[in-house]
Every structure is written in C-alpha cells, then in structure tokens.
Amino acid sequence: MTTPYTTHEYDVIIIGAGGAGLRAAIEASSMGVSVGVICKSLLGKAHTVMAEGGMAASMGNVDDRDGWKVHFADTMRGAQYINNCEMAMHHAKEAPERVHELEAWGALFDRTKDGRILQRNFGGHKYPRLAHVGDRTGLEMIRTLQDHGIHEGIDFHMEVTVTHLIKEGNRVVGAFSYEREKGRFLLFKAKAIVIATGGFGRAYKVTSNSWEYTGDGQTIAYDAGADLLDMEFVQFHPTGMVWPPSVRGILVTEGVRGEGGILKNSEGNRFMFEDVPPNYQSSTADNEEEGWRYVTGDKHANRPPELLTRDHVARKIVKEVKEGRGSPHGGAFLDIAWIKEHIKDSESHIKKKLPSMYHQFMELAQVDITKEPMEVGPTTHYAMGGIRVNADTQMSTVDGLFACGECAAGLHGANRLGGNSLSDLLVFGKRAGEHAALYAKEHGDGTIDAAHVDTLVEEALAPMSRQDGENPYAIQHELQDAMQDLAGISRSEAGLNEAIEKIHALKARAANAFAPGNRDYNPGWHTALDIHNLLTVSEALCLSAVQRTESRGGHYREEYPEKTEEGSSYNTVVRKAPDGSMEVERMPVVPQTDEMKQIIEDNK
Amino acid sequence: MAQVTFRVWRGEGEGGYFEEYTSEVGDGMVVLDAIHDIQAEQAPDLAVRWNCKAGKCGSCSAEINGMPKLMCMTRLSSLDLTQPVTVEPMKAFPLVKDLVTDVSYNYEAKMKIKPFKPRKPDAEDGTWRIQQDDVERVQEFRKCIECFLCSDVCHVLRDHHEHQGYIGPAMFVKSAAYEMHPLDVEDRISDLKETQGLGFCNITKCCTKVCPEHITITDNAIIPLKERVVDEYYDPLTRLFKIFKPNKSK
The missing domain is CATH 3.10.20.30 (Beta-grasp domain)
Incomplete structure (x- = not known):
C-alpha cells in the first residue's frame, strides 16, 4: 500500500522564508493571489538573520554625491563585468525604495544627525551606502518582513523540506515535500513557484552558512530542467573566526573594517597596503592616516586597503599565512582595539558600533575585541552562481518557476560586494513575487500525475527502508573535506578533477544511504535526503570551475592566476542532459547598452 | 581531548x-x-x-x-x-x-499582537525623521532572537500552563518594541490588560536571567507596559474624567 500524503493548493508557493522569500510572498499576496510559504526551519530563523553589515542603497544620506549610477558602476566593477548588467541596473535603481518601504513596515535603522537613515562604508562601495542597525541588520530585516508578512493572509508551512518540483510539459505545477516534525508527506499544487532557498555553503567544511544551506533550491530547479549559471563563483569572506576549532568559519562582519579595523600579519605589518589591484589603485589610500580619515567620514580621503573587494582581501590573508606570517592558528590579525589611538572612549564606541561582534568573541573565543586583535581567516560565505533567471521577471528557464535571492544568479557575477545581498533579496524578491503572481493569474491549474507522486514517496522513504547502508553524516563530512581542500579558495585542474571523481564515488554511496529510526523528526533521514543536493551543486561547481581557465573574482586557478580576455566574454551554464548527465556550456555575457558603458566610464 | x-x-x-x-x-x-x-x-x-x-x-x-x-x-x-x-x-x-x-504557542501569541502602525511620514518624499536616541531606546527589544527561553522559565506557563490567556515574556518584549517604537501610533494597552495576561506576571525576573541577548525583560519591557496599563485604567484623574463622561467609558 502506498504511503498517504496531504495536498495543499495555492496560486503561488514560495520555497524559503529568508529575506527574498518573505519579500516575494508579501508582494504576491498584495496582488490578490493565494500564497503559501514553505520553509525548512521555523519562521524567522533563516540565514538572513546572520547578515550583519547592512543593505546597500544609494540614498545619498551621508554623501550626496552618491546615486544609482555610482552604485551600478560599483556593482559592475566588483562583479568583474561578467554579471547581468540589466539586473545590476534594476538593483541600483530600486534599492532605495525597498529600504524606505522596510522602514514603513517597522524596521529601525541607525540615523544621521538630521534624522535620516545613516549609511556606512563597505568594501567596493565608493560612498557610504549601507543602511544598517549596529551589526545586526539581517535580524532587523527578517523580523520586519516576518512580522509584516504574518498579517498579510499568507499561509506558512514551517519545517517542511521540498525534495522535488513536479512538471507538466515544461511548466512547473507543484512541489513534493515532507514535514520534518512528523515525516508526513505534503504535495503542493501551484500555478507558479518561487524558489528562495539561499546558498550551499554547507558543501564546505569551513563556512559561515547555517545547516540549511545545502543547495536545495538549485538542485530541485536543476532536476526540473532549469539552467544553473556561474556555479564556479563562490565568495570566500576574508574574515571568519579561526579559533577555537568548533567556531571556525563563523562570520566576522566587514563592518569591523568599515569602522576602522585593520589587518596585520604576525610581524605587525599592515600587509593590505601591498599589491593593490590596478583598477582600484586610484581610489585606495596609500597611507594609514588617509585610511583613518576615510573611515571617519572625510570625503576627500581614499578608502583604506582593508576595504578592497572580498576576493582580494581573502587571497591576501591566505598569502600571508602561506608565507609564514600568519597568526598562531593560521589566520591574520584583525584589530579594532587600535582605534583607541584616535578615539577617547574607544571601548564603549566599539561596543556600540559592533555589539554582536563584541559578544561573539567574548563568549566563543574569550577575546575582548576592545582590547586585543581577533584572529580571522577566509570562510565560505556566498554563492554568486545559482539558478539562471530573466533579469526583469526572475523566471528561470522552466515556465512558471521563479528564483530570487542567493539561489538565483546574475547580479553579482564573479564577486559580490558586501551589502549588495540584502538589497538583492528585497529588489528581486519583490520582482519575483510580482511576476509569479502575474503568471498565476494568466495560467490555469496544472495537472499532477498521481503515479509520479507515489514514486517520489518511495524514493524519499528509501533510506529508512534499508536494513543497513552508508552513514549519511559520514558522506556529508567527506564531501565537505574534499570541497574544502580541492575546490576552495585556490583551485587547480588536477584538484578539481579529483574532487569530481570523489563526488561520483560519494554519489554511488549516497544511493545506499541508511537512516535508522522512524519518520518522526529524524535528522539522519533528513541528512540522507539533503546529500543529493549537496552532491549536485558540488558537481556543478567543480565542472564549471575546471573549464574556466583563468582567475576572476571568487574563482582562483593556480595555473592561471590572471584574468583573460576570453574569460570576460562568457558565463558558464550547467544543465541536465537528456541522459541524466550534467552538461556544461558557455553563453555570452549579457551585453551592456551604450548608456551603461557611459555610466561605467564616468565612474571609473 | x-x-x-x-x-x-x-x-x-x-x-x-x-x-x-x-x-x-x-x-x-x-x-x-x-x-x-x-x-x-x-x-x-x-x-x-x-x-x-x-x-x-x-x-x-x-x-x-x-x-x-x-x-x-x-x-x-x-x-x-x-x-x-x-x-x-x-x-x-x-x-x-x-x-x-513544539513552540507554535509563541507564533500564535504573536498573531494576537496588533501589528506596527506608523504615523504619517514626516517628509514629502514619504520618509521619516527620527533621532538616534529614539532608535537606541528600543534597540534592546529588537535584539530579541525569539529563542523563547524567557517563556520557558516563566512560571505562568511552565507551572500554571496559562498558555491561553497569556502571551508570555517573549511577546511582552515584542509588544514593548512596538509600543516604544518612535513611529508607532497603535494602542496595545487594553489588549495587554484584557486578553494577553500582562497582569499574570508577578515580576520574579526569571526571564531576564536567562535571556541570551541580555535583554532586561522585566524592568525595561514588562514593568513599563504595566505602568502604561495603570496610567490608562487606574489613574485617579483618568477615572474621575471617565465618571463625568460615562458614555465614553464603555
């Protein structure tokens, strides 16, 4: 007898309830369609809570020279010009409105003296641009969206994991899922689906990402025939905690450097002053005094080199460690305590500006950051690549299937600027919600084949129906080790090929994963189902990385340390071939209009 | 090891x-x-x-x-x-x-709190002007990570199982965050008194002790809310005023 399942029906379902998913849900609901949100955790716990620094929007409250054109140009430069310029345009133009709207829903940001929203400096942004509240902007954002969203008539299905999308022809018509709590199966019928599931940092051993980041959205979209784009580009945030081992990878906000924090090696040198990339030389301070003036608001000063883009800072730290000038536990020193040379009451200033960081180091590492430097090193932080979407509608290459936020690709190209993520969530969350609702209004109900659902039930139950088999946790750990060593911040052809072989071997073992116990809140079973996703995104990443024979942004190849002309001309696409294998192809970068070229030129 | x-x-x-x-x-x-x-x-x-x-x-x-x-x-x-x-x-x-x-009680309790309602924008472009001091005053409550440890130790829930008529300390923090929000104009005081059980709290401060975000729940959130209830319902001047205007007291 087949295991029963419950069916829910909505016009639009949103998978994921972080910033992008919630914003999409609010927008879709406002357009009068029925909306169901499915999230893997409890509401309000999604990875967005971890975002610290702020939300980039060129409101010009602190420096009125800022505007959307400068923000656009900064984003393009940071992305190394292979991002989707149309998305970068939408993002730069619409971000300020999304911030103001958040305030109207109850978010409280730090203020300027004249009572407007305060904006802070961040790496790669020409002017102070990040709306923020202390160093917990993500929490403010998700709580505001959550508390607003629960009164908008949206249904929330918490602790539910989607394992498959269901199609009719090339159109998506439903999603199959299980409840984590009781293991019951749920079928969602929908006219349009928005994926907003975030990234896949859990494929690595050292990561700032939470457990949910297992590439679910990318994988269900890929399995449903959608294109994945730019999967080789992963951001390694330069400053994660390195000690003690159990907290390795937890994020140390870029806000520390925005507030004047400096990086030093074991010899006490500010090594970031060396090797400044040519396209940033004219905008980078060449002495410590100028750097300090910049972070304290001097409009005529250039930024300190600690605020260069994340890919560059991360590789510089790795270089110091490799050459024997690292900190005791293999990182660099990040020092904010030094500002006591300039600020009288630096201790309370630091506690006020960086309260979570103070807490985090005090409680997890017993380090008082107002007195001593922190030890930091790179940590896997963000996936620039993901589901390929239309720049205007956020629809993927599958009809009726939309994606927004980190799981979608396009805006950030080879490297994301800090602060551009929270604004990305809101700008494209809104667009995805709007266009999914429109799609749902224009299309009728789909049909779901019941026999197909029965096979999905069986597939999901397989790890529990075996008598013995592979430990899913062990497979996950082995994958994380391989990705960390072979597909991390520094890659080579041999290493990537070794990783691909390892992934194939792990796939074979995962097919025999065993989860003892029953369906009630069984993490072993959940892990057994999650590893398919981790293996899929890891394979897509390695295949994409091996064919990009250059270094650009988050992707660094040991044999090809420079950028190439060819590399600036294409994006990498991964899709499922008819025989079920993964195929990789190149497509030309979205061309810039003359207007865009001019804006970029004017803001060089 | x-x-x-x-x-x-x-x-x-x-x-x-x-x-x-x-x-x-x-x-x-x-x-x-x-x-x-x-x-x-x-x-x-x-x-x-x-x-x-x-x-x-x-x-x-x-x-x-x-x-x-x-x-x-x-x-x-x-x-x-x-x-x-x-x-x-x-x-x-x-x-x-x-x-x-199963922490769904807390999500249901939150639904009972009236949502944020801002005053009219201060500027023509639809934005507001707020002083940093006013932002900082409510920061403490907005740090809440909804771990529900405060409600876990609250004897009204833990020992007396008053989940129906009491929204718990976590949601009192939420109410305080709204009530003291510089832009909010909603009135939640009668709800807190009549249906959300604010009066059940007898200030044992257990919630404050366990808060991982170090929010001073009792002193800074609950007591000021109780004071607002007192001001609205038990202040002698207000009561006198109500006697002379009986039609408004309903």
Missing part, C-alpha cells in the same frame, strides 16, 4: 528517558558540537533543532544541567565535566521528540 558523559533526553510526546553517551570533547567546543558528534557517530536519529550555530537565530534552546540556554553558545569549558552533562528539551512547551519542542 577528554571523554565526557552526556545524559540526553530521548523520547516523544509524554514518554521519555535519559540516555547516556560518552563523547570526546576538544578545545573551545560548545554543547551543540557534542550533540552533533553524538548524532553523527552514535544516534543518527537524535532530534535537535539548530540553524546558525552563532547565537543569532535562537533555534537551539534547551536546558543544560537544568539551566535554560542556547546549546550553540554554551561552552563545555564553562561546565563541570567531571559530572555527566545533562541536556533536556524546554519544559514549558510540548515535546515533539528528544530535544525538539
């Missing part, structure tokens, strides 16, 4: 028992690390709820050696490891399984 014994609650619904596990403990480890090790090596179906492992999401609430804490922020070096370390689920909420409880 040291071998440490953990007594972990196992079971579903009403039933349950402590199971002992021995696990290796290394430098800087927190309780959640040990639980993960046990899960990966000895008990794959051990249920535990967690997300960020950085004290920011408030998912991994539990009772460690009888004290309500976040598992991810409790360093093993802060505990006496010569004795078994006891890890149990929160007690004020129904057990789902092992260390996971």
Whole structure:
C-alpha cells in the first residue's frame, strides 16, 4: 500500500522564508493571489538573520554625491563585468525604495544627525551606502518582513523540506515535500513557484552558512530542467573566526573594517597596503592616516586597503599565512582595539558600533575585541552562481518557476560586494513575487500525475527502508573535506578533477544511504535526503570551475592566476542532459547598452 | 581531548528517558558540537533543532544541567565535566521528540499582537525623521532572537500552563518594541490588560536571567507596559474624567 500524503493548493508557493522569500510572498499576496510559504526551519530563523553589515542603497544620506549610477558602476566593477548588467541596473535603481518601504513596515535603522537613515562604508562601495542597525541588520530585516508578512493572509508551512518540483510539459505545477516534525508527506499544487532557498555553503567544511544551506533550491530547479549559471563563483569572506576549532568559519562582519579595523600579519605589518589591484589603485589610500580619515567620514580621503573587494582581501590573508606570517592558528590579525589611538572612549564606541561582534568573541573565543586583535581567516560565505533567471521577471528557464535571492544568479557575477545581498533579496524578491503572481493569474491549474507522486514517496522513504547502508553524516563530512581542500579558495585542474571523481564515488554511496529510526523528526533521514543536493551543486561547481581557465573574482586557478580576455566574454551554464548527465556550456555575457558603458566610464 | 558523559533526553510526546553517551570533547567546543558528534557517530536519529550555530537565530534552546540556554553558545569549558552533562528539551512547551519542542504557542501569541502602525511620514518624499536616541531606546527589544527561553522559565506557563490567556515574556518584549517604537501610533494597552495576561506576571525576573541577548525583560519591557496599563485604567484623574463622561467609558 502506498504511503498517504496531504495536498495543499495555492496560486503561488514560495520555497524559503529568508529575506527574498518573505519579500516575494508579501508582494504576491498584495496582488490578490493565494500564497503559501514553505520553509525548512521555523519562521524567522533563516540565514538572513546572520547578515550583519547592512543593505546597500544609494540614498545619498551621508554623501550626496552618491546615486544609482555610482552604485551600478560599483556593482559592475566588483562583479568583474561578467554579471547581468540589466539586473545590476534594476538593483541600483530600486534599492532605495525597498529600504524606505522596510522602514514603513517597522524596521529601525541607525540615523544621521538630521534624522535620516545613516549609511556606512563597505568594501567596493565608493560612498557610504549601507543602511544598517549596529551589526545586526539581517535580524532587523527578517523580523520586519516576518512580522509584516504574518498579517498579510499568507499561509506558512514551517519545517517542511521540498525534495522535488513536479512538471507538466515544461511548466512547473507543484512541489513534493515532507514535514520534518512528523515525516508526513505534503504535495503542493501551484500555478507558479518561487524558489528562495539561499546558498550551499554547507558543501564546505569551513563556512559561515547555517545547516540549511545545502543547495536545495538549485538542485530541485536543476532536476526540473532549469539552467544553473556561474556555479564556479563562490565568495570566500576574508574574515571568519579561526579559533577555537568548533567556531571556525563563523562570520566576522566587514563592518569591523568599515569602522576602522585593520589587518596585520604576525610581524605587525599592515600587509593590505601591498599589491593593490590596478583598477582600484586610484581610489585606495596609500597611507594609514588617509585610511583613518576615510573611515571617519572625510570625503576627500581614499578608502583604506582593508576595504578592497572580498576576493582580494581573502587571497591576501591566505598569502600571508602561506608565507609564514600568519597568526598562531593560521589566520591574520584583525584589530579594532587600535582605534583607541584616535578615539577617547574607544571601548564603549566599539561596543556600540559592533555589539554582536563584541559578544561573539567574548563568549566563543574569550577575546575582548576592545582590547586585543581577533584572529580571522577566509570562510565560505556566498554563492554568486545559482539558478539562471530573466533579469526583469526572475523566471528561470522552466515556465512558471521563479528564483530570487542567493539561489538565483546574475547580479553579482564573479564577486559580490558586501551589502549588495540584502538589497538583492528585497529588489528581486519583490520582482519575483510580482511576476509569479502575474503568471498565476494568466495560467490555469496544472495537472499532477498521481503515479509520479507515489514514486517520489518511495524514493524519499528509501533510506529508512534499508536494513543497513552508508552513514549519511559520514558522506556529508567527506564531501565537505574534499570541497574544502580541492575546490576552495585556490583551485587547480588536477584538484578539481579529483574532487569530481570523489563526488561520483560519494554519489554511488549516497544511493545506499541508511537512516535508522522512524519518520518522526529524524535528522539522519533528513541528512540522507539533503546529500543529493549537496552532491549536485558540488558537481556543478567543480565542472564549471575546471573549464574556466583563468582567475576572476571568487574563482582562483593556480595555473592561471590572471584574468583573460576570453574569460570576460562568457558565463558558464550547467544543465541536465537528456541522459541524466550534467552538461556544461558557455553563453555570452549579457551585453551592456551604450548608456551603461557611459555610466561605467564616468565612474571609473 | 577528554571523554565526557552526556545524559540526553530521548523520547516523544509524554514518554521519555535519559540516555547516556560518552563523547570526546576538544578545545573551545560548545554543547551543540557534542550533540552533533553524538548524532553523527552514535544516534543518527537524535532530534535537535539548530540553524546558525552563532547565537543569532535562537533555534537551539534547551536546558543544560537544568539551566535554560542556547546549546550553540554554551561552552563545555564553562561546565563541570567531571559530572555527566545533562541536556533536556524546554519544559514549558510540548515535546515533539528528544530535544525538539513544539513552540507554535509563541507564533500564535504573536498573531494576537496588533501589528506596527506608523504615523504619517514626516517628509514629502514619504520618509521619516527620527533621532538616534529614539532608535537606541528600543534597540534592546529588537535584539530579541525569539529563542523563547524567557517563556520557558516563566512560571505562568511552565507551572500554571496559562498558555491561553497569556502571551508570555517573549511577546511582552515584542509588544514593548512596538509600543516604544518612535513611529508607532497603535494602542496595545487594553489588549495587554484584557486578553494577553500582562497582569499574570508577578515580576520574579526569571526571564531576564536567562535571556541570551541580555535583554532586561522585566524592568525595561514588562514593568513599563504595566505602568502604561495603570496610567490608562487606574489613574485617579483618568477615572474621575471617565465618571463625568460615562458614555465614553464603555
């Protein structure tokens, strides 16, 4: 007898309830369609809570020279010009409105003296641009969206994991899922689906990402025939905690450097002053005094080199460690305590500006950051690549299937600027919600084949129906080790090929994963189902990385340390071939209009 | 590395028992690390709820050696490891399984609170002007990570099971965040008195003691809300005013 399942029906379902998913849900609901949100955790716990620094929007409250054109140009430069310029345009133009709207829903940001929203400096942004509240902007954002969203008539299905999308022809018509709590199966019928599931940092051993980041959205979209784009580009945030081992990878906000924090090696040198990339030389301070003036608001000063883009800072730290000038536990020193040379009451200033960081180091590492430097090193932080979407509608290459936020690709190209993520969530969350609702209004109900659902039930139950088999946790750990060593911040052809072989071997073992116990809140079973996703995104990443024979942004190849002309001309696409294998192809970068070229030129 | 014994609650619904596990403990480890090790090596179906492992999401609430804490922020070096370390689920909420409880009560309680309602924008472009001092005044409440440890220790819930007519300290913090929001114009005082059970709180301050975000829940959130109730309902001048205008007192 087949295991029963419950069916829910909505016009639009949103998978994921972080910033992008919630914003999409609010927008879709406002357009009068029925909306169901499915999230893997409890509401309000999604990875967005971890975002610290702020939300980039060129409101010009602190420096009125800022505007959307400068923000656009900064984003393009940071992305190394292979991002989707149309998305970068939408993002730069619409971000300020999304911030103001958040305030109207109850978010409280730090203020300027004249009572407007305060904006802070961040790496790669020409002017102070990040709306923020202390160093917990993500929490403010998700709580505001959550508390607003629960009164908008949206249904929330918490602790539910989607394992498959269901199609009719090339159109998506439903999603199959299980409840984590009781293991019951749920079928969602929908006219349009928005994926907003975030990234896949859990494929690595050292990561700032939470457990949910297992590439679910990318994988269900890929399995449903959608294109994945730019999967080789992963951001390694330069400053994660390195000690003690159990907290390795937890994020140390870029806000520390925005507030004047400096990086030093074991010899006490500010090594970031060396090797400044040519396209940033004219905008980078060449002495410590100028750097300090910049972070304290001097409009005529250039930024300190600690605020260069994340890919560059991360590789510089790795270089110091490799050459024997690292900190005791293999990182660099990040020092904010030094500002006591300039600020009288630096201790309370630091506690006020960086309260979570103070807490985090005090409680997890017993380090008082107002007195001593922190030890930091790179940590896997963000996936620039993901589901390929239309720049205007956020629809993927599958009809009726939309994606927004980190799981979608396009805006950030080879490297994301800090602060551009929270604004990305809101700008494209809104667009995805709007266009999914429109799609749902224009299309009728789909049909779901019941026999197909029965096979999905069986597939999901397989790890529990075996008598013995592979430990899913062990497979996950082995994958994380391989990705960390072979597909991390520094890659080579041999290493990537070794990783691909390892992934194939792990796939074979995962097919025999065993989860003892029953369906009630069984993490072993959940892990057994999650590893398919981790293996899929890891394979897509390695295949994409091996064919990009250059270094650009988050992707660094040991044999090809420079950028190439060819590399600036294409994006990498991964899709499922008819025989079920993964195929990789190149497509030309979205061309810039003359207007865009001019804006970029004017803001060089 | 040291071998440490953990007594972990196992079971579903009403039933349950402590199971002992021995696990290796290394430098800087927190309780959640040990639980993960046990899960990966000895008990794959051990249920535990967690997300960020950085004290920011408030998912991994539990009772460690009888004290309500976040598992991810409790360093093993802060505990006496010569004795078994006891890890149990929160007690004020129904057990789902092992260390996971059904916290839906808190989500339902939040639905009872009237949502944020801003005053008219201050500027023509639809934005507001707010002073930093006014932002800072409510920051404390907005730090709440909704771990529900405060409600876990609240005797009104834990011992008296008043889940129906009482929204709990976590949601009093939420109410305070709205009530003291510089832009908010909604009135939640009558709800707090009439249907949300603010009066049940008798200020034992247990909630404040366990808050991992160090929010001074009782003194800064609950007592000021109680004062607002007093001002509105029991202030002699207001009452006198109501006597002369009886039609408005209903």
